[in-house]
Amino acid sequence: MNQTKRRIFEKTMELFAKKGYDATSIEEITASVGVAKGTFYYHFETKEKLFSFLVKESVRLFSNSTIAKASKAKTLSEKVKAIILVQVKIVIKYENFIRMIASEMWGDEPRNIICREEARKYINTIEKIIVQAGEQEGKQIENSKMLADQIFGLLCSSLMYKLRDENEDKQILKLEMEYHVLKYIKLD
Amino acid sequence: MNQTKRRIFEKTMELFAKKGYDATSIEEITASVGVAKGTFYYHFETKEKLFSFLVKESVRLFSNSTIAKASKAKTLSEKVKAIILVQVKIVIKYENFIRMIASEMWGDEPRNIICREEARKYINTIEKIIVQAGEQEGKQIENSKMLADQIFGLLCSSLMYKLRDENEDKQILKLEMEYHVLKYIKLD
Amino acid sequence: MNQTKRRIFEKTMELFAKKGYDATSIEEITASVGVAKGTFYYHFETKEKLFSFLVKESVRLFSNSTIAKASKAKTLSEKVKAIILVQVKIVIKYENFIRMIASEMWGDEPRNIICREEARKYINTIEKIIVQAGEQEGKQIENSKMLADQIFGLLCSSLMYKLRDENEDKQILKLEMEYHVLKYIKLD
Amino acid sequence: MNQTKRRIFEKTMELFAKKGYDATSIEEITASVGVAKGTFYYHFETKEKLFSFLVKESVRLFSNSTIAKASKAKTLSEKVKAIILVQVKIVIKYENFIRMIASEMWGDEPRNIICREEARKYINTIEKIIVQAGEQEGKQIENSKMLADQIFGLLCSSLMYKLRDENEDKQILKLEMEYHVLKYIKLD
DNA sequence: TATGAATGAGTCTTCATTCAT
DNA sequence: CATGAATGAAGACTCATTCAT
Numbered sequence: 032m033n034q035t036k037r038r039i040f041e042k043t044m045e046l047f048a049k050k051g052y053d054a055t056s057i058e059e060i061t062a063s064v065g066v067a068k069g070t071f072y073y074h075f076e077t078k079e080k081l082f083s084f085l086v087k088e089s090v091r092l093f094s095n096s097t098i099a100k101a102s103k104a105k106t107l108s109e110k111v112k113a114i115i116l117v118q119v120k121i122v123i124k125y126e127n128f129i130r131m132i133a134s135e136m137w138g139d140e141p142r143n144i145i146c147r148e149e150a151r152k153y154i155n156t157i158e159k160i161i162v163q164a165g166e167q168e169g170k171q172i173e174n175s176k177m178l179a180d181q182i183f184g185l186l187c188s189s190l191m192y193k194l195r196d197e198n199e200d201k202q203i204l205k206l207e208m209e210y211h212v213l214k215y216i217k218l219d
Numbered sequence: 220m221n222q223t224k225r226r227i228f229e230k231t232m233e234l235f236a237k238k239g240y241d242a243t244s245i246e247e248i249t250a251s252v253g254v255a256k257g258t259f260y261y262h263f264e265t266k267e268k269l270f271s272f273l274v275k276e277s278v279r280l281f282s283n284s285t286i287a288k289a290s291k292a293k294t295l296s297e298k299v300k301a302i303i304l305v306q307v308k309i310v311i312k313y314e315n316f317i318r319m320i321a322s323e324m325w326g327d328e329p330r331n332i333i334c335r336e337e338a339r340k341y342i343n344t345i346e347k348i349i350v351q352a353g354e355q356e357g358k359q360i361e362n363s364k365m366l367a368d369q370i371f372g373l374l375c376s377s378l379m380y381k382l383r384d385e386n387e388d389k390q391i392l393k394l395e396m397e398y399h400v401l402k403y404i405k406l407d
Numbered sequence: 408m409n410q411t412k413r414r415i416f417e418k419t420m421e422l423f424a425k426k427g428y429d430a431t432s433i434e435e436i437t438a439s440v441g442v443a444k445g446t447f448y449y450h451f452e453t454k455e456k457l458f459s460f461l462v463k464e465s466v467r468l469f470s471n472s473t474i475a476k477a478s479k480a481k482t483l484s485e486k487v488k489a490i491i492l493v494q495v496k497i498v499i500k501y502e503n504f505i506r507m508i509a510s511e512m513w514g515d516e517p518r519n520i521i522c523r524e525e526a527r528k529y530i531n532t533i534e535k536i537i538v539q540a541g542e543q544e545g546k547q548i549e550n551s552k553m554l555a556d557q558i559f560g561l562l563c564s565s566l567m568y569k570l571r572d573e574n575e576d577k578q579i580l581k582l583e584m585e586y587h588v589l590k591y592i593k594l595d
Numbered sequence: 596m597n598q599t600k601r602r603i604f605e606k607t608m609e610l611f612a613k614k615g616y617d618a619t620s621i622e623e624i625t626a627s628v629g630v631a632k633g634t635f636y637y638h639f640e641t642k643e644k645l646f647s648f649l650v651k652e653s654v655r656l657f658s659n660s661t662i663a664k665a666s667k668a669k670t671l672s673e674k675v676k677a678i679i680l681v682q683v684k685i686v687i688k689y690e691n692f693i694r695m696i697a698s699e700m701w702g703d704e705p706r707n708i709i710c711r712e713e714a715r716k717y718i719n720t721i722e723k724i725i726v727q728a729g730e731q732e733g734k735q736i737e738n739s740k741m742l743a744d745q746i747f748g749l750l751c752s753s754l755m756y757k758l759r760d761e762n763e764d765k766q767i768l769k770l771e772m773e774y775h776v777l778k779y780i781k782l783d
Numbered sequence: 784t785a786t787g788a789a790t791g792a793g794t795c796t797t798c799a800t801t802c803a804t
Numbered sequence: 805c806a807t808g809a810a811t812g813a814a815g816a817c818t819c820a821t822t823c824a825t
Contacts, residue, residue, distance in 0.1 A: 184376025560752025
């Protein structure tokens, strides 16, 4: 990826996260990068394809982080805690982008379908980690699906929490979130 | 509200829920109701105002249901359970509409701001119920904010859960959700 | 003309004068009269026809005033002065309506053509008065056309004058206008 | 300004002048230039902004002509005559455009306000020339405001004059106008 | 590799007018 | 007499996309 392409890529990511897919025009992207409109189409096929690519890349990144952290933890219980902490960190770091995925996850456009698929795949990844960890301990996790979905719910409630206290210190926010997560979400 | 207005109103609600705000054009609404485009504007001021009205009315409905159910429960613990069950029912019944609110909650358009405000007001309502119930039992709920936010997270995870098993029997879904809710979300 | 029709008629005149033809909608007219939209069309054929009728009626009124005042004056010189004073008074009293005619005098719509015709007829009337008065004194007015047109120009400059000093006392304005008219516009 | 932009610009000016602002649609402009509708918006922000730009540019042009001609004349009296002659020439050359400004000078839309402001500024410019010329001759012009407004009135009456005799030879018209101007508008 | 002029389908909205009651 | 629901043509404007250079 050359210099220009990379800059368009990053600015697009930033703008999609800040303003959403529809509200971000190619015009605005190229203008704020400082290139001509045609340059966008020289490097990328369509707006929608770039969006999908962006989402896939990001989810792959999130997946990798989650897998890496979980693999370092030893017990089932610690793996779940580790997974939760990664989610909290992702929300803190990629807040706007996560919001945008949440927005674009519904509807019939190709990009909506891709968002749903990627979210599913991501949750399935988490589920698999938990199931495998359980098996290693000789436990069979009955409701692993629900547990994984609930981690997604946690992500949403964190977004909501941040929405209320937008000006609060991020560090405190993080600690509080960890606290409430570990308190309310428990394994058997 | 006359016959035509009601039909436009309901079709709009349906399409907004199914396809989202942006993807639903006035053209499509009126065409599928079988009236002329101008008829929409005879009955409603703008697309955006109708959207906001729709959201406010629905949230008011949800609020009333929640308050009603909670007031019938006696102990703090039962109130929380009741609230949770209402959320589950709302998600089952108004799934698409809730999704749409979740989608439109981000961004800077007037309708986005209204969605945020209504969501906040709704969560605050839930928080108040819990705090007051606690006071009546002489308990002071420390983290009522988090609890309320988490109920919102529950809503999101339910949406996600449904997303996965779209074809499953609703009744089973409901029971399972109740089960996992009552299992994982606990009071002190 | 019954009560309702008369009220629509007058409100239309008022709104046309205040906001112009295009900026005044049937909706606004009927709403501010307090009747249903259909009532307008029960009493009047179209917006454009009512406009034309309004213009014709008003110009007839202005014509009559001018003729009446001029007929009371005896000499040619006094007739001209009288005519000028009537114009000044008309501008003061029907300022907005005159402005609207001036606005609608150009273009190809039927109403534009009628405005031009009426303005022409009005100026011709003034010209005739002057010519006849001249004949009675045995004078032949060479440039009566120009003189008449210039009285129209006076009207415009009065509008312009008022535009600048919109807040000034009307009485002073009137005196000043008379002063400058009698000073600069002179007969042979 | 490239070829296409220039052609749109000129066609717009022509159509605005001939048919007025409201009666000229973007559709008509682009169709008669032979480009797509979007091309208009590629080159110009909005219909209203182009209108305002057109008016400002034109008035600037008129102002410059007036100032240039007046500066060449030496005495107060000759400056006034020169100014009048410039107005006559402007009316002959830009007749339709002047009419359009006169039409759009009333009302509350942004473009109406700009028309008023530009007209005011223009008349003020004329006033200043006269006052300064007076001072150089040691005369204090009492009613310079009126004189300036009256030059505007002259412009209107010229328009009216042309309206009547649309088919007459322009040269004759010009001479007649000069004649009546110099005869009726006099300095102390 | 990059440009930017040009496109045209699509969107919301307005409004004079009609007509059944 | 009066209503008001319904119409549909028309208008301004947006924007992803194409393409010749």
